[in-house]
Amino acid sequence: MxxxxxxxxxxxxxxxxxxxxxxxxxxxxxxxxxxxxxxxxxxxxxxxxxxxxxxxxxxxxxxxxxxxxxxxxxxxxxxxxxxxxxxxxxxxLCARERLHGMVFTIEHSRGWKIGLAYINLYPPTRLCKNNNCSKDSELRQLVPRRAIAFTFEHGVQFAKSVAFTCEKCGWEYHPNYVVRPVLALNDEGKLVTQKERRYHLGTSPKPCTTKQNVLR
Ligand SMILES: [Zn+2]
Incomplete structure (x- = not known):
């Protein structure tokens, strides 16, 4: 009722x-x-x-x-x-039963086949955090990947892990870390990505930074 x-x-x-x-x-x-x-x-x-x-x-x-x-x-x-x-x-139904019902429905009603998962892992930000980046809108260039989540209440679950990429500076935002592209000095002494340097100069870059930084 x-x-x-x-x-x-x-x-x-x-x-x-x-x-x-x-x-x-x-x-x-x-x-x-x-x-x-x-x-x-x-x-x-x-x-x-x-x-x-x-x-x-x-x-x-x-x-x-x-x-x-x-x-x-x-x-x-x-x-x-x-x-x-x-x-x-x-x-x-009580809250626990409703949650169990939702998980069961997503799993058994073709939710996963159309990209709907119970566990959704997204980066903690939708904005590029690079202070030198000119990106002035939210990140929308994303790559979803399948993942497996081990949960206490619902056992092993399919999960969706999403990464954003900033098309301006190339930083990649993952659910719990960010990847900065390798930087190199161009002939004008400015830091550019390897891709930019190759594109502009057609020569191999001199890497000066390559890091994976934890966002939080
Ligand atoms: Zn950026």
Whole structure:
């Protein structure tokens, strides 16, 4: 069972407490994820004659108090959230199950064949960090490669590892390191890449720097 988003929006605008709460999406998601983990807690403290196939009308006080303290949401708002979302929370997949479902779907629904992976390794920057480079826009020249990731929760996974190359200066940005091209002095005493020197002079360069530098 899943609540239509319009019903949620209606509840949030018509419930006086929620309408004045200024909750963020992150607040609501954190509330839902935590409550999903505590469904059995909430059922276990109900009277034995209550059928717990449906959610209890009120969140247990200890849980409500903890949520209020840790999420910095006033207690009346916590109870109002439970009132609106309890049926959804009672029957939906918890965060761990949703993540497992997403991984399974990507892996078994041809995601990998069209370049979609669960693990995506990108460089930490989309801008060229070379102070001497004239590149004034984001890096878009990229090369994706297949990789294997060993994860704790989902075992061995296909992963996508992407490298950016700056077409102005030739620096290559990988997920955790950057490769600078070999530099050489031209006849004017300026540092140029080997490629530039070969292109302009047609002679073999005099390398003065060749490095792999760790970005962070
Ligand atoms: Zn550059």
């Amino acid at each position: 899943s609540i239509e988003i319009t019903a949620v929006a209606h509840a949030f605008t018509t419930n006086t407490i929620l309408a004045q709460s200024r909750l963020t999406y992150d607040n609501v998601q954190a509330f839902v994820d935590r409550c999903c983990e505590w469904r059995d807690d909430a059922a276990a403290v109900q009277q034995a004659k209550r059928n717990t196939s449906a959610p209890p009308p009120i969140l247990p006080l200890v849980h409500a108090r903890w949520l209020s303290d840790t999420l910095r949401i006033r207690r009346p708002v916590i109870h109002a959230l439970w009132d609106v979302l309890k049926y959804q929370i009672w029957h939906m």
